[in-house]
Amino acid sequence: MFTLLKAASIYSPDFLGKKDILFCFDKIAAVKNSIDAAMFDQIEVVDCGDKIILPGFIDLHVHITGGGGEGGFSTRIAPAEAADILKTGITTVVGVLGTDGVTRSVAxxxxxxxxxxxxxxxxxxxxxxxxxxxxxLTGSIQSDIVFVDKIIGVGEICLEDHRAFQPTFDELARIAAQARNGALLSDKAGLVHFHMGLGEAGLDYLFRMLTETRIPAAHFLPTHVNRTGMLFQQACSYLQKGGYIDLTAGFIPTREDPECIASYDALKKLVDTGAEIGRVTLSSDAYGSVPVFDPQGKLVSSDTVLTGILFEEIKVAIKEKGIPIETAISFITKNPASVLKIQKYKGSLEPGKDADCVICDRDLNIEAVYAKGIKYS
Known part of the structure; x- marks a missing residue:
């Protein structure tokens, strides 16, 4: 019934110091300097005196049904498994379809x-x-958001990519209007989540959304914005104008792909320049394809990443780039909870919220994960 985590260094994500955390079933019941276990029956006490406890991580872009397929059926990627995700510290995911909306479906x-x-x-x-x-699923974006419990938005709508369906600005504005109205009726986020490709126009449509519609900026979330230096610069400007952006883990500059920016370098620049980092998130794009195409558009190779890359790159941001722990982990805890409008339940370690946490050693190696009060090693 009760679980008591004793004397850990708590990041909620703000640093709280040494605290005890009490779980009651699937909720956080208390976070205090000291909690007496003798006050409770049916309690498990876990000594965390040399540990660090973080909120459960939120990954808002995961191809949970598997991605790929751009090179035919043999290039399809297998679906995700819960145990593989939980062991990486992620306790909340948002599933997304990509290129393949034919052999894979919303259902x-x-x-x-x-x-x-x-x-x-x-x-x-x-x-x-x-x-x-x-x-x-139901015949309209608005109805999906209102009537389907798990649906919090629409996407990923593909822009500036040879796989895009070449939507017009007016089509995107109508999509956003449906998401906005669905959000109002259901008290959900109503996000329009955009896949950003390599096209030169970049975020032009999204800048227009901010100035030519009255739909609030919180409904638009472009991802992969660290794909190129040019796109990242646009994203920084978009952020200054009140927009929200999602960086993608796994973009590592190489001789073959020198233009991308690693997430930890992008985060470092945003922090150092005083950007509004509360509107910045980081996601893994896990189980999706990482395809390489030749100039004729033929698939040359395809790879994938797993959700573990999310915290690995956050650790690089902390250990090598000097970003404080409380700042770095906000990109995968507090910030996505706010963007997804689930902050009532997720994103920080506070009484009343879901009992999701990650227990790490002093070197930030994950030792245990609790999801709604249940331990997963």
Whole structure:
């Protein structure tokens, strides 16, 4: 019934010092300097005196049904498993479809989200895929958001990519309007989540959304914005104008791809320049494909990443780039909880919120993960 984590160094993500955390079933019951275990029956006490405890991580872009397929059926990637995600410290995921909205579907995405939920994760999802017009579950984006418990937005809508469906600005504005109205009726985030490719126009449509519509900036979330230096510079300007941006882990500059910016370098620049980092998130794009195409658009190679890359790059930001722990982990805890409008339950270690936490040693190696009060090693 009760679990008591004793005397850990707590980052909520703000540093709280040495505290005890009491779980009651699946909720955080108390965070105090000292909690007497003798006051409770049926209690498990865990000595965390030399440990660091962080909130459970939130990954808002995971291809939970598997991605790939751009080179035919043999290049499809297998679906995610809950145990593989939980062991990386991630306790909440948002499922997304990508290129393939044909052999994979919104219904299949929902079923996989329910499967992962049964395995211990908290799961949400976007309706639709790269495709415009958007294929939905109930017949409209608005209805999907209102009536389907897990659907918190639409996406990832593909822009500036050879796989995009070449949507017009007016089409995107109508998509955003449906998401906005669905959000109002259901008290959800109503995000329009954009996949950003290599095209030169970059975020032009999103800048226009801020000036030519009255839809609040909080409904737009472009991802992969560290794909190129030019796109990242645009993203910094977009952030200054009140927009929200999502960086992607796994972009490492190489001789073949020198233009991308590693997430930890992008985060370092944003922190050092005094950007509004509360509107910045980091996601893994895990289980999706990382394809390489030749100049004729033929697939040359395809790879994937797993969710573990999310915290690995946060650790680089902390250990090598000098970003404080409380700042670095906010990009995968507090910030995505706010963007997804789930901060009532997720993102920090406070009484009343879900009992999600990650126990690390002093070198930030994960030793245990609790998801809704249940321990996963």
């Amino acid at each position: 299949g995405l929902y079923a996989q989200a329910k499967k992962l939920e049964a395995g211990g994760l908290t799961t949400y999802m976007y309706t639709g895929s790269y495709q415009v017009p958007v294929i939905t």
